[in-house]
Amino acid sequence: MIHKGVKDAQEALLGVKDGMTFMLGGFGLCGIPENAISELVRLGISNLTCISNNAGVDDFGLGLLLQKHQIKKMISSYVGENDEFERQMLSGELEVELTPQGTLAEKCRAAQAGFPAIYTPAGYGTEVAEGKETREFNGKMYVLEYAYEADFAFVKAWKGDEAGNLIFKGTARNFNPCMCGAAKITVAEVEELVPAGQLDPNEIHIPGIFVQRIFQGKHYEKRIEQRTVRPRN
Amino acid sequence: MIHKGVKDAQEALLGVKDGMTFMLGGFGLCGIPENAISELVRLGISNLTCISNNAGVDDFGLGLLLQKHQIKKMISSYVGENDEFERQMLSGELEVELTPQGTLAEKCRAAQAGFPAIYTPAGYGTEVAEGKETREFNGKMYVLEYAYEADFAFVKAWKGDEAGNLIFKGTARNFNPCMCGAAKITVAEVEELVPAGQLDPNEIHIPGIFVQRIFQGKHYEKRIEQRTVRPRN
Amino acid sequence: MLDKNGIAKRIAKEVKDGYYVNLGIGIPTLVANFVRNDISVEFQSENGVLGMGPFPIDGEEDADLINAGKQTITTLPGASFFDSALSFSMIRGKHVDLTILGAMEVSENGDIANWKIPGKMVKGMGGAMDLVASAENIIVAMMHTNKAGESKLLKRCTLPLTGVGCVKKIVTNLAVLEVIPEGFKLLERAPGVSVEAIQNATEGELLVEGDIPEMDL
Amino acid sequence: MLDKNGIAKRIAKEVKDGYYVNLGIGIPTLVANFVRNDISVEFQSENGVLGMGPFPIDGEEDADLINAGKQTITTLPGASFFDSALSFSMIRGKHVDLTILGAMEVSENGDIANWKIPGKMVKGMGGAMDLVASAENIIVAMMHTNKAGESKLLKRCTLPLTGVGCVKKIVTNLAVLEVIPEGFKLLERAPGVSVEAIQNATEGELLVEGDIPEMDL
Numbered sequence: 001m002i003h004k005g006v007k008d009a010q011e012a013l014l015g016v017k018d019g020m021t022f023m024l025g026g027f028g029l030c031g032i033p034e035n036a037i038s039e040l041v042r043l044g045i046s047n048l049t050c051i052s053n054n055a056g057v058d059d060f061g062l063g064l065l066l067q068k069h070q071i072k073k074m075i076s077s078y079v080g081e082n083d084e085f086e087r088q089m090l091s092g093e094l095e096v097e098l099t100p101q102g103t104l105a106e107k108c109r110a111a112q113a114g115f116p117a118i119y120t121p122a123g124y125g126t127e128v129a130e131g132k133e134t135r136e137f138n139g140k141m142y143v144l145e146y147a148y149e150a151d152f153a154f155v156k157a158w159k160g161d162e163a164g165n166l167i168f169k170g171t172a173r174n175f176n177p178c179m180c181g182a183a184k185i186t187v188a189e190v191e192e193l194v195p196a197g198q199l200d201p202n203e204i205h206i207p208g209i210f211v212q213r214i215f216q217g218k219h220y221e222k223r224i225e226q227r228t229v230r231p232r233n
Numbered sequence: 234m235i236h237k238g239v240k241d242a243q244e245a246l247l248g249v250k251d252g253m254t255f256m257l258g259g260f261g262l263c264g265i266p267e268n269a270i271s272e273l274v275r276l277g278i279s280n281l282t283c284i285s286n287n288a289g290v291d292d293f294g295l296g297l298l299l300q301k302h303q304i305k306k307m308i309s310s311y312v313g314e315n316d317e318f319e320r321q322m323l324s325g326e327l328e329v330e331l332t333p334q335g336t337l338a339e340k341c342r343a344a345q346a347g348f349p350a351i352y353t354p355a356g357y358g359t360e361v362a363e364g365k366e367t368r369e370f371n372g373k374m375y376v377l378e379y380a381y382e383a384d385f386a387f388v389k390a391w392k393g394d395e396a397g398n399l400i401f402k403g404t405a406r407n408f409n410p411c412m413c414g415a416a417k418i419t420v421a422e423v424e425e426l427v428p429a430g431q432l433d434p435n436e437i438h439i440p441g442i443f444v445q446r447i448f449q450g451k452h453y454e455k456r457i458e459q460r461t462v463r464p465r466n
Numbered sequence: 467m468l469d470k471n472g473i474a475k476r477i478a479k480e481v482k483d484g485y486y487v488n489l490g491i492g493i494p495t496l497v498a499n500f501v502r503n504d505i506s507v508e509f510q511s512e513n514g515v516l517g518m519g520p521f522p523i524d525g526e527e528d529a530d531l532i533n534a535g536k537q538t539i540t541t542l543p544g545a546s547f548f549d550s551a552l553s554f555s556m557i558r559g560k561h562v563d564l565t566i567l568g569a570m571e572v573s574e575n576g577d578i579a580n581w582k583i584p585g586k587m588v589k590g591m592g593g594a595m596d597l598v599a600s601a602e603n604i605i606v607a608m609m610h611t612n613k614a615g616e617s618k619l620l621k622r623c624t625l626p627l628t629g630v631g632c633v634k635k636i637v638t639n640l641a642v643l644e645v646i647p648e649g650f651k652l653l654e655r656a657p658g659v660s661v662e663a664i665q666n667a668t669e670g671e672l673l674v675e676g677d678i679p680e681m682d683l
Numbered sequence: 684m685l686d687k688n689g690i691a692k693r694i695a696k697e698v699k700d701g702y703y704v705n706l707g708i709g710i711p712t713l714v715a716n717f718v719r720n721d722i723s724v725e726f727q728s729e730n731g732v733l734g735m736g737p738f739p740i741d742g743e744e745d746a747d748l749i750n751a752g753k754q755t756i757t758t759l760p761g762a763s764f765f766d767s768a769l770s771f772s773m774i775r776g777k778h779v780d781l782t783i784l785g786a787m788e789v790s791e792n793g794d795i796a797n798w799k800i801p802g803k804m805v806k807g808m809g810g811a812m813d814l815v816a817s818a819e820n821i822i823v824a825m826m827h828t829n830k831a832g833e834s835k836l837l838k839r840c841t842l843p844l845t846g847v848g849c850v851k852k853i854v855t856n857l858a859v860l861e862v863i864p865e866g867f868k869l870l871e872r873a874p875g876v877s878v879e880a881i882q883n884a885t886e887g888e889l890l891v892e893g894d895i896p897e898m899d900l
Binding site (some may be wrong): 019027028029030031053076077078079080081086088089096098100101102103104105106107110120121122123124126127128158168169170171172173174175176177178182205222223225226227228229230231232 | 476501511513514515520521522524525526527528529530531532533534535536537538547548549551553554557558571581582585589590591593594595596599600606616626627628629630631632660
Binding site for chain 2 (some may be wrong): 686717728729730731732737738739740741742743744745746747748749750751752753754755756764766767768769771774788794798799802804805807808809810811812815816817843844845846847848
């Protein structure tokens with residue numbers, strides 16, 4: 001067993017620097033690497049490029065890095081629900097590359113799986129495809145999209161073991177598995193870190209080979225963006 | 234819940250015809266759709282194209298279809314350990330398209346995921362790439378490989394539910410998940426079929442949307458090709 | 467004239483037994499409330515769940531269980547969770563049978579715009595571009611006109627596109643329309659709405675053949 | 684001169700702490716027996732397992748648990764199972780640190796042939812083409828000559844290739860060699876084997892610089 005466990009977020013993020021490109025898992029505020037984000041805020045590094053489906057809300061998730069102007073460029077599919085984001089984007093302080101959600105997932109997966117590029121139908125005929133190579137297959141048009149290149153991927157899982165194996169929970173899975181192994185270094189934070197051998201090899205969502213560092217996160221807030229309920233009868 | 238359960242292999246294979254292209258899961262004899270293969274033998278349909286990593290052994294797995302000369306063409310990565318296969322191939326009775334294993338998996342996955350083609354480095358500079366389009370990305374050469382098109386995919390899982398959700402076991406997983414949803418109709422056979430709701434949604438390997446018909450298989454032989462053991466102390 | 471629930475109710479009639487359905491944010495989300503309960507349907511949400519159920523009972527919401535609109539949800543027996551890559555494999559691979567989404571504009575050739583107003587609003591396309599580029603059965607749910615009373619069914623979209631030539635059917639507060647090569651073919655009128663009113667609210671080519679029935683809700 | 688176990692033993696010294704290793708069929712499989720037990724290594728098998736352990740105890744073999752050579756295996760704590768697509772994501776994505784495989788022929792520019800003898804034998808390439816096209820650290824384990832006594836280290840391969848310019852190191856029954864732009868650089872001699880004997884058994888360009896040490900096994 002190859003040991004991937006580290007003490008905390010501080011140790012897990014050793015080596016992050018100004019100007020780097022990061023991938024961050026999560027959909028909305030669901031399944032985001034809360035501890036890694038806090039540590040990035042604490043470290044105060046800037047000029048970052050962040051690949052993440054969303055940009056958090058004003059005071060949580062990636063919104064915390066936006067508040068401190070640590071992010072130079074966001075690559076996302078949806079950035080609503082964040083006033084400070086919208087302000088920085090419209091004023092030109094923040095560079096934004098909007099990418100269809102499935103394309104974003106697959107550009108991560110391409111990096112994970114050693115594919116240089118993929119052909120997707122998403123965005124053909126729209127401004128997303130402007131300047132990009134397109135091609136017809138079987139009468140349908142596709143856009144050539146390249147694999148992402150990132151320095152660190154920060155993901156959040158439910159359970160993990162010392163070998164780096166990960167199990168996600170519910171819809172907190174989302175982009176996290178696709179980003180594992182898609183950057184030079186993948187840092188996983190988990191709610192529960194167990195010794196190797198305690199997770200069923202059949203139930204592992206992401207094998208440890210895709211993870212370089214793993215730690216048990218602290219103080220998960222797991223904020224809900226749109227609490228929607230029906231009344232108890 | 235959309236109900237996918239059918240009574241048996243006979244009902245599950247309704248619609249298979251001479252000349253069709255099938256995908257069959259399994260690696261060696263591990264995780265092969267034993268019941269679907271038996272039913273194909275019983276039906277006696279021929280001129281089949283079979284996409285399967287291996288071709289079984291002389292008297293088991295796809296070897297049973299080869300014995301009866303039901304297969305016109307095999308698309309596989311490795312076909313050793315099968316004398317009848319080698320005889321038919323060398324005599325020209327059987328058409329064989331050998332494909333690198335990772336490419337085979339990804340051509341199935343491309344069909345499942347709606348990608349028309351992929352760029353893989355495997356096979357570049359070899360006869361596998363002859364006549365195929367190649368392209369350089371970042372100084373490395375890749376071969377363009379197209380998604381497979383198949384009429385039926387026959388897969389074998391460990392457990393499944395009436396909604397078509399599948400869980401595989403150990404290395405019997407192999408190509409089976411990649412083939413689900415990669416053909417017009419996916420037929421899954423399982424060792425244990427349970428009502429919807431009994432499988433943990435978090436532990437499902439393949440969601441039922443990729444499966445059109447599911448049934449509980451019978452009389453699994455699960456033959457071992459290379460029994461290798463160490464002595465009990 | 468229909469309200470949002472009315473539009474959702476009419477669209478629910480398009481949902482057939484055995485369909486996997488992806489519902490967009492807004493009016494489309496309401497469709498789930500009106501699907502007949504004698505048919506089997508599963509709802510997919512592109513953030514990674516199949517088999518969505520109703521919203522949770524107050525107090526039972528789970529932060530790890532949301533839909534693509536970030537709302538807390540529940541799951542039904544037979545549900546499954548999966549990652550974003552597999553989720554879009556379902557969509558791109560045409561395993562989802564019906565996609566229902568909102569729009570700011572639709573053009574008579576089936577183009578759709580719903581993600582950006584230059585210089586004003588950019589929320590992003592989310593999964594909409596993948597959905598419209600892949601789905602073979604797309605229904606747009608929207609108001610026939612915008613707040614200023616201008617038609618949203620146009621000859622050509624003025625906003626940045628989400629997808630080209632992909633919309634098949636549109637259900638608005640005024641009408642049900644099919645996109646055919648010649649333009650918007652009027653299929654049904656909302657209760658109490660005249661063909662003339664629909665014509666007046668439609669900038670794109672409207673095709674009216676014979677008597678147009680009122681919707682049966 | 685080394686036997687198969689000797690070759691495996693020498694290759695085991697190339698396996699470093701923290702490596703994920705893919706072992707091919709034949710001699711490479713034996714390497715696992717000789718890896719130092721004070722380092723952490725995980726073995727990957729491309730049919731879908733990471734963290735392979737020893738062969739099972741007689742009577743405990745499981746038909747659902749095999750390696751790429753179709754042999755029954757066991758797993759160690761920290762193991763995981765996965766499908767073929769994810770398995771080759773590990774390989775193609777360069778997550779596997781070391782690949783050890785057999786060969787019929789290797790050429791002085793690092794080409795390798797190991798899957799076909801035209802008109803005679805075609806077992807197929809299995810995962811070998813993916814492995815050699817992707818791995819940055821490939822060691823070939825083989826006999827220096829074939830059964831007829833002819834060299835397998837050639838100027839140019841005569842058999843259909845598995846991959847081009849990919850082999851970095853070769854360990855044979857006679858020697859350890861590195862593939863450099865000029866040809867096969869002799870690094871070590873097998874115990875009791877002379878440089879002359881290696882030269883005689885090598886058709887491709889052999890580069891001998893200074894004293895060549897004997898392997899330390």
